Amino acid sequence: MRRIDLNCDLGESYGAWRMGEDDAVLAEVSSANIACGFHAGDPETMRRTVRLAVARGVAIGAHPSLPDLQGFGRREMSIGTDEAYALTVYQIGALAAFAHAAGGALHHVKPHGALYNMAARDASLAQAIAAAVADVDRGLILVGLAGSALPQAGRAAGLAVAAEAFCDRRYRADGSLTPRREAGAVIDEVEAAVAQGLSIALRGEATAGDGSRVAVAADTLCIHGDKPDAAAFARRLRAALTEAGITIAAPARGATA
Template sequence: MTLDLNADAGESYGVWSLGHDAALFGLLTSVNLACGFHAGDPLTIERSVKLAHRHGLAVGAHPGFPDRVGFGRRDLAAAPEEVYADVLYQIGAVSAFLRAAGLPLHHVKAHGALYNRAARDLETARAIAQAVRDFDLALPLVVLPGTPLEAGALEAGLRAVAEAFPERGYTRDGRLAARGQPGAVVHDPHEAARRAVAMALHGRVEAVDGGWVEMRPQTLCVHGDNPNAVQIARAVREALEAEGVRLVAF
């Protein structure tokens, strides 16, 4: 089987540095670049695109709420028309740097609170999907499967790419556990690798509140701001390849 391994990255801003993109990118097959709203800035986007190109990665836009102070993880009271315009604006920003580098935009994946809101609210999901559709109907939208985010993508005629998170906890309803909840974030690379294999080969993972969450992911995500992101990505990659999984961009 084949599987994509992605990371949310390019999340530095000005002199403030976050993550270890230079070490992380060589372990991935695709990357989601911050677009300047929750993190990132024009120079960071440009540098991240060049780094991704050197490593042969497929590059996606990672739009979020305009909330640098909260790193895009605070739910903002944005109306659907605002979400649409903000997402379209951010896709355009990353696409401009890719075009200058002679590279295509590969996909779109919402960030943080925007992703989570779209996973429970169909109107937000529709706004995101419409922005992607209006930019390029051929662009895949990365989604949390079984949620309004997936439904909105399919309703808009987009390809919905199912994502799973080996270093994030799930609740029984298939959603990501709130970050303050015990077990919501996995820092142990070996545990993340074990979960990645369970997700990829067995189609399920334990929920933090008991039971199992069923899934059939096409891409696995490692958060670039996890302090152990590089070690986690390496452990996940090695564990999957040991099981015969071929890692390629979706």
């Protein structure tokens, strides 16, 4: 039976600012990527979100970002490999502590936003992130864009990796994501996004913005928790995948540290 992971970026509230429907989304997904305070989230939000994930039996992942609260981590910055390594270790360590305190354990790491997209293109940056994950815990799974430099770096570092695809993002013909600054980069219509998720899960392909078919071999599908309809979309996508005979489950961790 075909299996696929459903992951969602969560814990992105900060101070008095509230974002998302984390509890409702956690009822539908198998993995949670929890903000670590650099692009969103704060200590209390991290604690609360981790505890919700533990209660739901959802795999807990660190979602490290560039230090960009104002830009929600979506603005690219010039960053060296040493700094990338250090900020990744720092954020993983913070979330791992909350997971331990809640009686759970960290399962995976997925970079956020601009850091994710930069690491998909830049092999040296991807290697620094992979090294940071491996040095913290070689049992952690590294999540990265399917077919990009990040999963490749993870495998080279001896990590288990999960190749990720997006239901609500438009692909380019080369398999990269259409940048958010371009028109049509985000698929807002729920049924169209569900259809893309099903196509990736069942056939390993998506339709690019130019109409061509793009091969996308994915282990996990992403749901963006900052969307206003995130919970409704998660329910609809999970139902569609289940009806198609696909089991929703987080991948197994790699080797122990």
